[in-house]
Every structure is written in C-alpha cells, then in structure tokens.
Amino acid sequence: MYPDTLALLKQLVQNACVNDFTPGSGQEVRNADTIEEFFADVDTHVDIRRFEPEPGRVSLVVTVAGTDEAPPLTFLGHTDVVPVDVAQWTTPPFDAVVDDGKIFGRGTVDMLFLTATMAAVTREVARRKARGDKPKGTLQFVALADEEARGGLGAKWIAHNHPSAVNWENCLSETGGSHIIGTGGEDSVIVYVGEKGAAQRRLHVTGDPGHGSAPYAKDHAVVKIAEVARRIAHAQPTITDSEIWRGFVHAFRFDPATEQQVLSGTNYAALGTLAAYGDAVSKLTISPTVLRAGQAINVLPSHAWLELDIRTLPGQTQDDVDAVLIDALGELAEHVTIERLICEDATISPTDSFLYRAIENTLHGLFPDATVLPMIAAGGSDLRFARAQGGTGYGFAAHAKERTLGEMHAQLHSHDEYLHLEDLDLTITAYWELTRAWMY
Structure with a gap:
C-alpha cells in the first residue's frame, strides 16, 4: 500500500484545495475527483456518493459493505488545507517535494497523510472483497470538504442534511500518534478522545x-x-x-x-x-x-x-x-x-469502548513499552459531529517515538510543513492492523 499511498498523498497536496473561509475557496472537487479515481479498479465493490452543497465543495462517502458480523467502522478524512504565506516557505508548498526522508507541502500533516492512508486501507478491503474475502463489518471512508472552516459545507452539512449517509458509530480521524517522553525515557503515545x-x-x-x-x-x-x-x-x-x-x-x-x-x-x-x-x-x-x-x-x-x-x-x-x-x-x-x-460544546468519547481498546491493542503492537495516553485536542475536528450523532470518535495515527507531541503540534499550519515518510508507513501499518483485526 505504501507506494500507492505516497503517490496519492502527493497528488492531494498538489491539488492545492486551499480553504481561506471565503466563498468558492477550497474547491475540494479536485481532491474528490483524485480520490474517486483512486478507487477505479474496485468501483463495482464500493459505493461512492458525492455531496456538493455549493459548487466545487465536494465530499465523498465511500462504502465497502460488510456482512454485519462486526460493527461498522468509519474513517473521517478531510481534503481541504489552510492558506500559505509562500514567501516564508523554502520549498514550494504545493509541489509535494520528497527530500531527506520527508515530504514537504501544505496539508502533509494536517491531514492529507491520514486521508491518503484511509483511502488506501479502504481500497485494500475492497480489493479483498473482490477476491471473495468479505469484511465482517461495513467500512466507510469519508473524504470531507471544509473542515478547516468548521465543517459548514462538509461534515456539519452532511450531519444536518444527510445524517444516515455516514455510519457515525465508530469513527477515526485526526490526528494522535505522537509521543511524550518522560524524564526517565518513559514513552506515552497520544490518542485524542475529545x-x-x-x-x-x-x-x-x-x-x-x-x-x-x-x-x-x-x-x-x-x-x-x-x-x-x-x-x-x-x-x-x-x-x-x-x-x-x-x-x-x-x-x-x-x-x-x-x-x-x-x-x-x-x-x-x-x-x-x-x-x-x-x-x-x-x-x-x-x-x-x-x-x-x-x-x-x-x-x-x-x-x-x-x-x-x-x-x-x-x-x-x-x-x-x-x-x-x-x-x-x-x-x-x-x-x-x-x-x-x-x-x-466540547465533546469527548469514553476510553472503555470497543474502538478505543482496538486502538490500544494496535499501538501496543507498534510500541510495546509505551503507555497509551488519552488526551483532548485544543482545536476542533470533524469527530465532534460523530459524537453529536451518538457515536464515538478518536484521533488516531502512529508516529515514530522520536516524534514528540510538541514537534507534531509545531507542524500544524506552519511554514515548510512536512511529514516523515517513516510516519506515513507507520500510520498505514496502524490503520491496516486495526482494520484487519476488526474486519477479518
């Protein structure tokens, strides 16, 4: 999955779906079209719905139907990015330059690397279904517009106008997976629960x-x-x-x-x-x-x-x-x-849910000596709409132990935003391992 996922991430960055809060900005249709094309080889095994509340502001709901032997699982990714001050960047913000084990570009961390990962894992489940290996639960990947402007034309709009289009019961989104290292070297890996x-x-x-x-x-x-x-x-x-x-x-x-x-x-x-x-x-x-x-x-x-x-x-x-x-x-x-x-109002999900335990098991598989630490995010994400619909939602990713919470926070909306390719690989592994254990 890794080469295809990196190629998808590069294209999502290059599409430059910049949301500056003004009417007509974002134009997430470019990323929606790219993602829909990514599923072309499994189009008979997925259901793809497009939602466009305003011209160009497109969200996708990609569904791989399961046998209902397991609960549904939903990935909430967003496809818009915040503006850039080009003069302050040392690499072109929308060229998706790969150098020294990193990919540079607006949205590489917030949150296109996760969106690309979610798409890749969903496509892999669809490919397995095409070979006769049906998932036990229904998997959805939702590529949402307008998250950076609080979701009025994305998750919020869908939740208010087409709430049944998304399975809100068990949702994963941004971002999590960074680390706090204690004074004695103790490792804690973050999961956002609220x-x-x-x-x-x-x-x-x-x-x-x-x-x-x-x-x-x-x-x-x-x-x-x-x-x-x-x-x-x-x-x-x-x-x-x-x-x-x-x-x-x-x-x-x-x-x-x-x-x-x-x-x-x-x-x-x-x-x-x-x-x-x-x-x-x-x-x-x-x-x-x-x-x-x-x-x-x-x-x-x-x-x-x-x-x-x-x-x-x-x-x-x-x-x-x-x-x-x-x-x-x-x-x-x-x-x-x-x-x-x-x-x-602030939202929070419990740490005694089936999904949280699945996250703990996955992260312990990658970081056996780490403590999985529930935290709340200071900013907002589309997960609040899942919680408002009665579901649970967690910010989930996986970064190398060297990537501290402070370092990852510094990347959000920053100049020269970049992601370590090692972290892309780790996050793909984490999402696949959780999905495999959930679905098969």
Whole structure:
C-alpha cells in the first residue's frame, strides 16, 4: 500500500484545495475527483456518493459493505488545507517535494497523510472483497470538504442534511500518534478522545458620539472597549482537575513538587515546547482576536466591540463562559452587551469502548513499552459531529517515538510543513492492523 499511498498523498497536496473561509475557496472537487479515481479498479465493490452543497465543495462517502458480523467502522478524512504565506516557505508548498526522508507541502500533516492512508486501507478491503474475502463489518471512508472552516459545507452539512449517509458509530480521524517522553525515557503515545468546544463572543460597548475636535466630558467607546480588553486579558479561569489533565502531566514524570506546580497552572514553563498546549487543555481559554471601533478619524465612535475566541473544556456550558466574562468585567459588566457567536460544546468519547481498546491493542503492537495516553485536542475536528450523532470518535495515527507531541503540534499550519515518510508507513501499518483485526 505504501507506494500507492505516497503517490496519492502527493497528488492531494498538489491539488492545492486551499480553504481561506471565503466563498468558492477550497474547491475540494479536485481532491474528490483524485480520490474517486483512486478507487477505479474496485468501483463495482464500493459505493461512492458525492455531496456538493455549493459548487466545487465536494465530499465523498465511500462504502465497502460488510456482512454485519462486526460493527461498522468509519474513517473521517478531510481534503481541504489552510492558506500559505509562500514567501516564508523554502520549498514550494504545493509541489509535494520528497527530500531527506520527508515530504514537504501544505496539508502533509494536517491531514492529507491520514486521508491518503484511509483511502488506501479502504481500497485494500475492497480489493479483498473482490477476491471473495468479505469484511465482517461495513467500512466507510469519508473524504470531507471544509473542515478547516468548521465543517459548514462538509461534515456539519452532511450531519444536518444527510445524517444516515455516514455510519457515525465508530469513527477515526485526526490526528494522535505522537509521543511524550518522560524524564526517565518513559514513552506515552497520544490518542485524542475529545476536543475543546467553541464559545465565540462579541462584547459591545457604547459611548457618546461627537466631533473629534471636542472630546471634553465625552463617554469614549474606544476607552471603554480598551478597558474591557484589559480586564478580559486578566481573567482567571479555574484549572481543571480532570483525569485526562492529570494523566497528561504525569506522563512527563516530573518530581512531585514540579508536577503539582504544573497541575495547578503555576508552572506551565516546565512543559517546555508544550507550555501553550498545557495551558490550553487545562482550562477555559479566552483569546481577544478582533477589535472594531469608528470609521472616520474626526468622528468619536458611539459603538465599539471586541471579539473573543473562547474554547471550553468538556462539561463547561455556555452559561459558564458568560459567568467568567462577567466576573472578569466586574462593575463594568452592566455596560457591556455579550453577544454569542459560534457556540459548540466540547465533546469527548469514553476510553472503555470497543474502538478505543482496538486502538490500544494496535499501538501496543507498534510500541510495546509505551503507555497509551488519552488526551483532548485544543482545536476542533470533524469527530465532534460523530459524537453529536451518538457515536464515538478518536484521533488516531502512529508516529515514530522520536516524534514528540510538541514537534507534531509545531507542524500544524506552519511554514515548510512536512511529514516523515517513516510516519506515513507507520500510520498505514496502524490503520491496516486495526482494520484487519476488526474486519477479518
């Protein structure tokens, strides 16, 4: 499977399905066509459905029907990638250059290497079915558009408009498989069991209008929104005491005093390159990202607003978020209107499911001495739609022990994004071994 998978990955990168959130971007039809062609030799043994909510924004659902002796298994891959700053790249971002055991290009890590792997494993199951070896469960590979813009024209659209088109019961997607190496060399390999939610907010304030030449005794909206931003920046959300957070910190094998400092949120620096990640997964995070006020330089604006990218932990509600904001604003809160924008609760899947145990068995086969460590992702993935449909979903891949969680996070949306070919091979092996044990 490996040479074909690498060739498919190169083509997916070269198709440059860049999603910049603007209408008509993405054009995932190019990758959808490439993937459909990849299945040409088994087209009578797979069912392929195309969904196109807007021109060019194509998702595929590829199904290999099983005998129903085993539960269904579904791979959720996405085919869009984020934009690039070409001037900052030392290799062309869409040439899929292979050099020194790596493939360079936008999307090689996020997440086209997984999408290509999922396609290859699904085709192998279809080929075996063509030879009379029918899978016990139905296998689906879903190549989704628009994941980078939160799935409105991809997984979210399918879940809302054609929910029965996808078997949501047992789903695998991005990304997982990287490692935390403890102070004594102990290896922990990551599986993402959940992800933070979204609680975007727009905070509005008003002030006195007037001519810029006469500011005397005015209630200045700009000054007020600046104070709002300052107070929000000093908000102190509570640190979680969850089993997942404790397990993550324990994987580093710090001395007891340092471990307690990290757990309490007073020494994220001890996490090194994962300090920002640790901060993100230990609490509600609030990032001021957009500030607006005024139009003309000689006019005092009567309205200003601040937009916040807020990410919630599992169990935190939208009302909890507003309570944190109101507390941070203090007496200023009565002068601020809180508007809710995109709101999606955090999602998490159990670690006692049949699929999670299959993942554990697969990873232990590749890394016998490692601990399989459940974690939540600070960002979002299409797995949240599987969980919302009542299914379980896990971020699953396999990287060499040298590839730490910090290193892999650094590749996401970065300049000169690259994947080690060794990790492509390991991930293909992991997906095939899990699928083989599940289906045969």
